[in-house]
Amino acid sequence: MTSDPRRFLYRPDGLDPDAALRLTADALKGCDDGELYLQYIASESFGFDDGRLKTADFNSQAGFGLRGVSGETTAFAQANELSEAAIRRAAETMQLLDPAKAGRQPPPRRTNARLYTDADPLSLVPFARKVALCQEIDAAARARDPRVVQVSVMLAGSWSVVEIVRPDGFVAHDVRPLVRLNVQIVVEQNGRRESGYHGLGGRWLYDDLFDPARWNRAIDIALAQALTNLDSVAAPAGEMTVVLGPGWPGVLLHEAVGHGLEGDFNRKGTSAFSGRIGERVAAPGVTVIDDGSIEGRRGSLTIDDEGTPTQRNVLIEDGILKGYIQDRMNARLMGVAPTGNGRRENFAYAPMPRMTNTFMLGGRDDPGEILARAKNGIYAKSFGGGQVDITSGKFVFSCTEAYAIENGRLGAPLKGATLIGDGPSVLTRVAAIGDDMALDEGVGICGKGGQSVPAGVGQPTLLVEGLTVGGTAA
Known part of the structure; x- marks a missing residue:
């Protein structure tokens, strides 16, 4: 951009950079750590349903979060106002800390990396063009198949400017775009209705989503899933071999394993992985990475919060x-x-250890041979919602697209399949790792402690032996 994005944070009648440095140093004097987190964020979303625009929302806000840390104690205050007076009022909260125990933590290292553009996706495309895209997608989806009875399109984007000011004079800033497109299709045949879904996005501009090849592919995938589910039969139940598809099924890894590897749970000894550094926790060949430095990915950040x-x-x-x-x-x-995983939903929240893009690396097995090796069981291609207990690692996940595996080949599509197990156990039961590792297409939202942040997942095709499947078959 030609103008400085920091103009949304600093104004002559509100706050200037020198004042931010001075106020932060005064407020956090004697603390172990802490920062003044300044943020401006603009966001919009368009909901197109039943052939017409149902919702169009735009929101912008600016504010700060002031955090002081002494030992294990955190003091935090926030306001949706960027002014010297508001920061001074917030600084009164820091008086609750005991500075006598403090030993100043050194600032983060510097970086010149740029993982995404600082251009604002919201302002570069006119309102009417965004609505027209939703109409185009709706019309194209309905024209695909006479069984399509409902199409829902959601287009969303945000643009955030953040600046982090520390009491030692360290200042860092980041400008973060994020866009997303969701397509959901409902089909009907002989009185039976089923749905399919596909979404994509990342830290890009809207241009990528307006590419007809991208949104037509989203339609094709959502429609194929919906039509497949029309023929689905009740899923069986019991312990069986499960093959997990590549890409988005990595959300199971994220929930069942990733949260258990976050530092706060392990420091407190409440994770199933606490105190186990250097121990075998998974089958040979299982390598799990968290990487927030992948260019353009939904879960990526140049710097953490x-x-x-x-x-x-x-x-x-x-x-x-x-x-x-x-x-x-x-x-x-x-x-x-620190690993660069301190994240917060926005300025109104204190940071905590969170995942960015979490995935399992690929192996050497051919995915087709993995199916043949499974012989009989379930192939889980896509997941919906899931729940996990951090302490035990136990999880329950529902499949939105799954198939029976019969004699080493894909059989009938299944309806109502759920996967039940615990994260540490699942990793030890991985018997084959495909060579087709893929990241998801940019739709992940991670929840923790009442905060939501964008996140990425990924994995190759995996063969897991002895996983419990909850089904609907009598």
Whole structure:
């Protein structure tokens, strides 16, 4: 952009950079750590349903979060106002900390990396063009097949400017675009209705979503899933061999394993992986990575929300637990380095250790041979919602597209299949790892502690032996 995005944070009648530095140094004097987090964010969404625009929302807000850390104690105050007076009022909260125990934590390292453009996707495309795209997608989807009875299109984008100011004079800033397109299609045949879905997005501009090849592919995938589900039969139940498809099924890895590798749970000893660094926690060949430094990905950040550059973190290597995902506070208390995983939903929240793009590396097995090796069981191609208990690692996941495996080949599509198990156990039961590792297409949203952040997942085709399947068959 030709103009400085920081103009949304600093104004002559509100706050200037020198004042931000001075106020932060005064407020956090004697603290172990902390920062002033300034943010401007604009977001919009368009909901197109039943052949017409149903919702069109735009929101912009600016504010700050002031955090002080002393030992294990955090003081945090926030306001949706960027002014010296508001920051001074927030600084009064920091008086609750005991500075006598503090030892100043060094600032994050610097980075010149740029993982995405700083252009604003919202302002570059006119309102009417965005609505027209939704109409185009709706019309194209309905023209695909006479069984299509409903099409829902959601187009969303956001643009965020953040600046992190520390009491030691360290200042870092980032400008973050994010776009997303969702297509859901409902089909009907002989009185039976089923749905299919596909979404895509990333830290790009809208141009990528307006490419007809991209949105037509989204229609094709959503429609194929819906038509497949028309022929689905009740899923069986019991313990059986499960083959997980590549890409989005990595959400199971994210929920069942990833959260258990976050530093706060392990520092407190509440994770199934606590105190197990250097131990075998997965089958040989299983390597799990969290990497927030992949260009343009939904879960990527140039710097995390504490100013630490993101990086590639090896969490599990060849089945051995190597490390945890860390923010600054938990890293300090555990005597390790931050990993660039301190994240927050927005300025109104304090950061915590969170995943970015979490995935399992590919192996050497041919996916077709993995199916043949499974002989009989279930192939899970796509997932919907899931739940996990961090302490035990137990999870329940529902499949949105799944198939029976019969004599080593894909059989009938299944309806109502759920996968039940626990994260640590699942990793030890991985018997084959495909050579087709793929990341998801940019739709992940991760929830933790009442905060939601964009995240990425991925994995190759996996053969898991002895996983419990909850079904609907009598």
